[in-house]
Amino acid sequence: MPPAKLSPLMEQYYQNKKLYPDALLLFRVGDFYETFADDAITVARDLNITLTSRQKDGQGEKIPLAGVPYHALDAYLARLIRAGHKVAICDQVEDPKQARGLVKRAITRVVTPGTIIEPSMLEEGSNNFLAAVAKEEDRAGLAFVDVSTGEFLTTEVPSHRLTTELARFRPAECLSAAPLHWEEAREQILDEESFSLERAAFALADRYGPDWKERLRLEGRELSQRACGAVLSYLIASRFDLLDHLKDIQIYSGSDYMVLDEVTVRNLEISRNIRDRSRRGTLLEFLDRTRTAMGARTLARWIQMPLQSEEAIGHRLEGVEELASRSLLQRSLAEELKGASDLERLLGRISCKSASPKDLFALKGTLERLPRLQAILGDAGSPYLQDILARLSPLDDTVSLIERSIISDPPLLLRDGGVIREGYNAELDQFREILRDGRGWISRLEGAERERTGIRSLKIAFNNVFGYYIEVSRANLHLVPQDYIRKQTLANGERFVTPELKEMESRVLSAQERSVSLEQELFARVRDEVAGRAGAIQGRAMALAELDVLLSLAEVAQENDLVRPEFNQEGRISLRSSRHPVLARTMRGGFVPNDILLDQGSNRLIILTGPNMAGKSTFMRQIALAAIMAQSGSFVPAAHASLCLVDRIFTRVGAYDDLSAGQSTFMVEMTEIAHILTSATKRSLVLLDEVGRGTSTFDGLSLAWAITEYLHESIKCKSVFATHYHQLTELESTLPGVRNYSIAVKEDKGTITFLRTVVPGATDRSYGVHVARLAGVPRMVTRRADEILRDLEKEAVVLPGSGRGRQRRAARYTQLIFFDGDDGERAAGEKESERPDPIIEEIMSLDLDRMTPREALDRLAQYQQMQRERTDR
Numbered sequence: 001m002p003p004a005k006l007s008p009l010m011e012q013y014y015q016n017k018k019l020y021p022d023a024l025l026l027f028r029v030g031d032f033y034e035t036f037a038d039d040a041i042t043v044a045r046d047l048n049i050t051l052t053s054r055q056k057d058g059q060g061e062k063i064p065l066a067g068v069p070y071h072a073l074d075a076y077l078a079r080l081i082r083a084g085h086k087v088a089i090c091d092q093v094e095d096p097k098q099a100r101g102l103v104k105r106a107i108t109r110v111v112t113p114g115t116i117i118e119p120s121m122l123e124e125g126s127n128n129f130l131a132a133v134a135k136e137e138d139r140a141g142l143a144f145v146d147v148s149t150g151e152f153l154t155t156e157v158p159s160h161r162l163t164t165e166l167a168r169f170r171p172a173e174c175l176s177a178a179p180l181h182w183e184e185a186r187e188q189i190l191d192e193e194s195f196s197l198e199r200a201a202f203a204l205a206d207r208y209g210p211d212w213k214e215r216l217r218l219e220g221r222e223l224s225q226r227a228c229g230a231v232l233s234y235l236i237a238s239r240f241d242l243l244d245h246l247k248d249i250q251i252y253s254g255s256d257y258m259v260l261d262e263v264t265v266r267n268l269e270i271s272r273n274i275r276d277r278s279r280r281g282t283l284l285e286f287l288d289r290t291r292t293a294m295g296a297r298t299l300a301r302w303i304q305m306p307l308q309s310e311e312a313i314g315h316r317l318e319g320v321e322e323l324a325s326r327s328l329l330q331r332s333l334a335e336e337l338k339g340a341s342d343l344e345r346l347l348g349r350i351s352c353k354s355a356s357p358k359d360l361f362a363l364k365g366t367l368e369r370l371p372r373l374q375a376i377l378g379d380a381g382s383p384y385l386q387d388i389l390a391r392l393s394p395l396d397d398t399v400s401l402i403e404r405s406i407i408s409d410p411p412l413l414l415r416d417g418g419v420i421r422e423g424y425n426a427e428l429d430q431f432r433e434i435l436r437d438g439r440g441w442i443s444r445l446e447g448a449e450r451e452r453t454g455i456r457s458l459k460i461a462f463n464n465v466f467g468y469y470i471e472v473s474r475a476n477l478h479l480v481p482q483d484y485i486r487k488q489t490l491a492n493g494e495r496f497v498t499p500e501l502k503e504m505e506s507r508v509l510s511a512q513e514r515s516v517s518l519e520q521e522l523f524a525r526v527r528d529e530v531a532g533r534a535g536a537i538q539g540r541a542m543a544l545a546e547l548d549v550l551l552s553l554a555e556v557a558q559e560n561d562l563v564r565p566e567f568n569q570e571g572r573i574s575l576r577s578s579r580h581p582v583l584a585r586t587m588r589g590g591f592v593p594n595d596i597l598l599d600q601g602s603n604r605l606i607i608l609t610g611p612n613m614a615g616k617s618t619f620m621r622q623i624a625l626a627a628i629m630a631q632s633g634s635f636v637p638a639a640h641a642s643l644c645l646v647d648r649i650f651t652r653v654g655a656y657d658d659l660s661a662g663q664s665t666f667m668v669e670m671t672e673i674a675h676i677l678t679s680a681t682k683r684s685l686v687l688l689d690e691v692g693r694g695t696s697t698f699d700g701l702s703l704a705w706a707i708t709e710y711l712h713e714s715i716k717c718k719s720v721f722a723t724h725y726h727q728l729t730e731l732e733s734t735l736p737g738v739r740n741y742s743i744a745v746k747e748d749k750g751t752i753t754f755l756r757t758v759v760p761g762a763t764d765r766s767y768g769v770h771v772a773r774l775a776g777v778p779r780m781v782t783r784r785a786d787e788i789l790r791d792l793e794k795e796a797v798v799l800p801g802s803g804r805g806r807q808r809r810a811a812r813y814t815q816l817i818f819f820d821g822d823d824g825e826r827a828a829g830e831k832e833s834e835r836p837d838p839i840i841e842e843i844m845s846l847d848l849d850r851m852t853p854r855e856a857l858d859r860l861a862q863y864q865q866m867q868r869e870r871t872d873r
Contacts, residue, residue: 008102010036010063016090016107023088023110024080032067033076033089040064046083047076077111078121084186087111097513110238113186114173117148117352119345125288125296127151130234131171133180134195134226135159141223143231143249144169149297149344150245150351150538152231154224155252160679165254167262168304175230190230197222200229207232207246216249224251245351245534258306258631259648259679263672267651268624269582271300283625286581287634289555291334293342294541295548302549306631308645310567316550316633319384321564323554324635332376333551341366343541351531353524357410357419360527363537364402370394370540373547384550391543398533405526414523417516425522431515438508442468445501455479460501468505469495553634560585562635565626566642571600573623573646573685573718577639580622581629584637592756593639596623598685598718603739605712607729608722609763610743612771614754616722617653619743620687623720624649627685646718647683650676652691665857666695670703677710686711686719693724695860701725712737724864729762768865788866839863 006014009029013036017025024043026033035043036054044051044066053062068076073089080087089111094104109115114130122128127146134141140162143154157165166174166182174185177192193199204212204225213219218228228249235243266274271284279285283303290296307313323330341362349355350363370392377389407421420428446460455476462468466487472480473493484496530537556562560581568574577593584591592615597603608616626636627646652672673691680686691707692700704725711719712735721728731738740762744755752770769789773782843863851859 012105020088023086025088025090027090028092031070033070034067036063036065040066047079074118074120081113108239112173115147115238117348122148124293127297129169129171130173132175132227132230134223141227143227145231148348150247150348152247152249153252154228154249156223157254164261167265175234195226195230200225203229203232217251244531245347256308264649264651267653268621281582287556289552290548291337292340292548294344294545298545299549302632306628313631313633315384317564318382319550320553322382323551324557336369336373337548343537347534347537350527355527356412357406357414358412360402360406361410364399367395367399388543388547391539395536414520417519420519420522428518431511434511438504441504453479468501469497471495557635562637563641565630565636568642568644571644573598574642575626575638578622579637580618581625581637594758602737604737605719607740608720609726614743615756617689619758620720624687646685647681649685650680651687653689680715680717682716684717686717689722701727
C-alpha cells in the first residue's frame with residue numbers, strides 16, 4: 001500500500017505501479033530510472049547498487065530509493081531478468097521543456113524472458129520463444145512466438161507429447177493456466193479466461209483481420225486458437241501494441257518431423273552439451289559455419305526438427321551437393337554473406353519502434369547485397385538454389401527510401417540530430433540553414449566587436465544556462481561600450497549580452513529545437529514505412545538464412561569428408577566406416593570408424609558387449625547422429641550411407657538422481673524406459689545403455705531381458721542395447737532378429753588395449769579391475785581385487801539358458817539360477833555350491849532400510865563387479 005500523503009511525483013509512480021503490481025517498475029526521472037519502496041530494496045540487492053531514500057511518507061518514514069542511469073538500461077535490465085524478475089519500464093512521454101507541471105509518464109514496455117528484443121540480451125544464433133499451452137483432457141495446443149524475429153508457430157499434440165514439443169523449441173517463457181513444471185523456462189500462470197475461445201477470437205481478429213480462421217487454416221483447431229490468442233493477449237498486455245513484423249501463424253505437424261524428446265536431445269548433445277550446457281562439443285557446433293545470425297538460428301531449427309519427407313530432404317541434399325562440388329560458387333556466396341546483418345531482428349526492433357538510425361542503415365546495407373547474390377546464383381542448377389534465387393529479388397524501393405532519408409554512418413542515438421540526409425525535407429533544410437547562418441553571424445559579430453571595442457581577447461560563447469554571451473576579461477572592463485548589458489560577474493572578468501545578440505540567440509535556439517524535433521518525426525515516418533514492408537523483407541531474410549545453412553553444410557561436408565546419404569525403402573540403416581562427427585574431428589585421424597547394419601530382418605536388435613571406456617556409447621551415438629544429420633539435409637560422416645527414414649529416436653544413457661522430484665536413479669531410469677516402450681514404433685531407433693543397473697542383479701537382468709524381448713517381438717524397431725549383463729547374449733540363439741557384437745580388446749601380458757573396433761560376437765569379460773587401475777585406484781586395492789577375482793572364479797558353476805522351450809546354452813554364472821518356466825525344476829547338469837556364496841551371505845545381512853539409494857547403488861556395483869570378474873575366469 002502506498003503512503004497516505006505523497007508528492008505529485010510519487011503519486012504518479014504508484015498510479016503506474018498499480019497497473020503491474022507483480023513487476024519491478026523502472027520509473028524515468030531525468031537521467032535515471034528510479035525504483036522506490038520494496039522495488040528499490042529488491043533492485044539494490046540484485047544489482048548490487050546503493051540503496052538510498054527520498055522524502056518521508058505520511059508516517060514520517062523515508063521511502064527507499066535505488067536507480068540506474070537511463071543510458072545503461074540494457075545491462076541492468078538483463079541482470080534483473082536473469083534474476084527472475086518481470087520489469088515494467090515507465091518512460092517520460094512528453095518533452096519536459098513543454099510540460100506544464102509534472103511531466104507525463106506511462107508504461108511503455110513490460111519485459112519478461114519471452115518478450116526481450118534488446119540485442120545485448122539475446123543469443124544471436126538462438127531463437128527466444130514465448131510459448132503458450134492450452135490443455136484439455138488428453139490433448140494440448142501450443143503456440144510459439146519469437147517477438148525478436150516475428151516467427152509464430154502452432155500445433156496440437158497428445159498431452160504426453162507436450163514436453164517433447166517444448167524441448168524442441170526451448171522457450172524462454174511459458175504461459176499456461178496450470179503449472180507445467182517445465183524447468184527449462186520461466187512459467188507464467190494466467191487465469192482460465194486468458195485461454196478462452198472468445199478472448200482468442202478477439203485477439204486473432206484484431207491482429208489478422210476478420211477472416212483469420214480461413215486465412216490461417218485454424219478452423220476446427222480450438223486448442224491452437226486458444227494458445228495463439230493467449231500469446232497475442234500477453235504481448236498486448238506487455239505493451240507490444242504494434243507487431244507489423246509478426247508473421248502469419250504457421251501450423252506444423254509432429255508427423256512432419258522426427259521426434260527427439262528432451263532426454264534424447266540431452267544425451268546426444270545436439271545443441272547443448274551435458275557438462276556445462278554450452279554449444280561446445282555439440283552437433284550444432286560441428287555443423288555451424290554460418291555467416292549470419294539468421295542462418296545460425298535456421299540451422300539449429302533444422303537439426304532439432306529433422307524432416308520425415310524424402311522429397312524435402314532430397315531437396316536440401318541437392319543444394320548442399322551442388323555447393324560442395326562448386327568451390328568458386330561456394331566462395332563467392334560466402335564472401336557476399338559475410339557481414340550481412342540480422343534482418344529478422346532488425347525488422348523486429350523497427351516494428352516495435354525501438355530501432356536506432358544505425359539499425360536502418362544496417363538493414364539497407366544487407367538489402368543492397370540481394371542483386372549481387374542473385375547474380376552469383378544465376379547459373380545454379382539444383383531446384384533449391386533456384387528457388388532461393390527467385391526469393392532474393394531486390395527491394396529497390398526500400399533501399400532507395402533509406403538511402404534518400406538517412407545519412408551514411410549515422411549516429412547511434414537520434415536525440416542529438418544529424419540523422420536525416422540533406423535534401424530529404426525542405427523545412428529541415430531551412431532550419432539547418434538558419435543554424436549555419438546564425439553561427440556564422442555570431443562568428444562575424446565576434447570579429448566586429450573586437451574591432452569596435454579594441455578588446456582583442458573578447459569572445460562570444462554559449463552555455464545551456466545563459467545562452468550566448470560576450471565575455472570580457474577584468475583587465476579590459478574599462479573598454480566595455482555603454483550598450484553592453486551585464487549578465488554575470490566572474491572572478492577574472494564579466495559576461496555581457498546585447499539586444500542584437502539575444503535576438504539571434506532566440507532564432508538559433510528555436511531552429512535547433514525545431515530541427516531536432518522534425519528529425520525525430522521524419523525518422524519515425526521512415527521507420528514506420530519500412531515496418532509496413534515487413535512481409536517482403538522477411539521473405540528475403542528466410543531465403544538468406546536457408547542459403548547460409550546450405551553453404552555451411554557444404555563446407556562442413558568438404559572439410560570432414562562427409563558423404564551424401566541415400567535413402568532406402570527396406571527399413572535399413574547401413575553405414576560403412578561410420579564416425580562420430582564431433583569426436584572424429586577432435587581426434588584428428590585417431591578415431592576408429594566402424595560399420596553398422598540395422599534392418600528389419602536378422603539385424604534388427606544388436607546386443608553390444610565390451611569393457612567400459614571401450615566406446616560402446618560412442619558407437620550408439622554415432623548411429624543416431626547420422627540419422628539426424630541425414631534427415632536434416634546434411635551429409636554424414638561415413639564412407640557410404642544408406643538409411644531409412646526414422647520417425648523417432650530414443651536414448652537411455654547414464655544414471656542420475658532427480659532429487660528435486662523425489663526420484664532415485666532407478667526410478668528415473670524406469671520412467672524413461674516406460675516412455676520409450678509406450679512411444680516407440682516400428683520405424684523408431686532405440687539406443688539403450690546399461691538398463692537395469694540401478695537395482696539388484698536379479699531384478700536388473702530380468703528387466704533387461706524382458707525389455708529386449710519387448711523391443712524385438714512387440715515393437716519390432718531397430719535397437720542397440722549396450723550391456724554388461726552378458727547373459728543377454730543368449731538371446732541371439734532364441735530371437736531371430738538379435739545379433740551379438742562386442743568391442744574388440746587386445747590382451748598382452750596382463751594389460752589390455754581398447755581397439756575401439758566393433759566385431760561380431762559376444763564377450764563375457766568387462767575388465768573392470770583393469771579399468772579401475774587406469775582410473776588411478778590405489779595399487780593395493782586393485783591387487784587385492786585380482787586375488788578376490790581369482791577366488792570368486794573358482795566358485796563358478798555351469799547354469800543353463802532360459803526355459804520356455806528355447807535352446808539352452810551353457811554359460812558360467814554363480815548366483816544366478818534360471819528356472820524352467822513350466823515346472824520350476826532345475827535344469828539337468830546343475831551343481832550347487834558346497835557352501836553358501838559369500839556375496840549372497842553379505843546381501844542377506846544388509847540393513848536395506850538404513851541405506852541411502854547412493855550407498856545401495858555403490859554396494860550393488862561392487863557385488864556386480866566381483867561377480868563379473870569371478871565368472872570371466
